[in-house]
Amino acid sequence: MTSLPENQQRNYAIFRDYLSTALIEKISRPEPKPKRRSKSKKATSSSSSPKSTQDTSSDADLNNADDLADFADYIATETFRALPEQLKTVDYHEYTQDATLQARFAQRLPLTGASTPTILPTLDPTVADSLSAYSITSESTQGADEFLAPILTAFLTALGTAPRAPRATLPDADGCELCGRDWVPLSYHHLIPRFVHGKAVKRKWHRAADLENVAWLCGACHRFVHRFAGHEELARRYYTVELLMGEEAVRRWVEWVGRLRWKGR
Ligand SMILES: [Zn+2]
Ligand SMILES: [Zn+2]
Numbered sequence: 001m002t003s004l005p006e007n008q009q010r011n012y013a014i015f016r017d018y019l020s021t022a023l024i025e026k027i028s029r030p031e032p033k034p035k036r037r038s039k040s041k042k043a044t045s046s047s048s049s050p051k052s053t054q055d056t057s058s059d060a061d062l063n064n065a066d067d068l069a070d071f072a073d074y075i076a077t078e079t080f081r082a083l084p085e086q087l088k089t090v091d092y093h094e095y096t097q098d099a100t101l102q103a104r105f106a107q108r109l110p111l112t113g114a115s116t117p118t119i120l121p122t123l124d125p126t127v128a129d130s131l132s133a134y135s136i137t138s139e140s141t142q143g144a145d146e147f148l149a150p151i152l153t154a155f156l157t158a159l160g161t162a163p164r165a166p167r168a169t170l171p172d173a174d175g176c177e178l179c180g181r182d183w184v185p186l187s188y189h190h191l192i193p194r195f196v197h198g199k200a201v202k203r204k205w206h207r208a209a210d211l212e213n214v215a216w217l218c219g220a221c222h223r224f225v226h227r228f229a230g231h232e233e234l235a236r237r238y239y240t241v242e243l244l245m246g247e248e249a250v251r252r253w254v255e256w257v258g259r260l261r262w263k264g265r
Helices: 005-029 052-054 057-063 065-082 084-089 092-097 097-102 113-119 125-133 146-159 195-200 218-228 231-237 241-245 248-258
Strands: 186-190 216-217
Touching: 005 057, 005 065, 005 084, 005 218, 057 065, 065 125, 065 146, 092 097, 113 146, 125 146, 186 218, 195 231, 216 218, 216 248, 218 248, 241 248
Parallel strands: none
Antiparallel strands: 186 216
């Protein structure tokens, strides 16, 4: 376990979850989408684009679950340490009722890469170096500040979000219903996504009574499920945990992410 003081552990766990989810996403999706930068005509020849020839060879270490867990733990700890002191311990009520904190952080969301240094002025430069060394970031596409901005945004948003009232289904879940990890924050996934509830009933895919069926998932698995299939496909083919687990791609993911163990666990 990290050597953070007891009163920082709660916020650290939130932060680490967002950070590791972002890392996992980067690693499990080797091809960045190059289309967005179509405006820039600078890189006409392929020689100036390291991404295209890089393949996955330099990421090899992070495909190992133990190495990835160590890496995520290290990046999360170093980054968390650089946060303003108040953010390390503040809870929902303190955060939302403190006008200074609100003006300084909550009212500036979403953060962009340019604001990362103002939130993390003392961030150890080795963090940026490490992210770059493992091809998580790169000068030409997304630097460390840009990588960290949405993570900080998600963390600050979580600090300002009222803790959810426990739902009837929560006590049933003693861990992520896909990967089984039981110490990461869970969120509920509507097995029949809300977006298609109307359609699902009208076309008799499901009974109205089943629309609120949820699975409790960790952040990484939740994002995976939504990358795996669209709303309609989830509603029609994958409306139970068992149906999801019936797919080999899901089982492979679950096996991989389930091996991620943070230090001290
Ligand atoms: Zn999971
Ligand atoms: Zn979901």
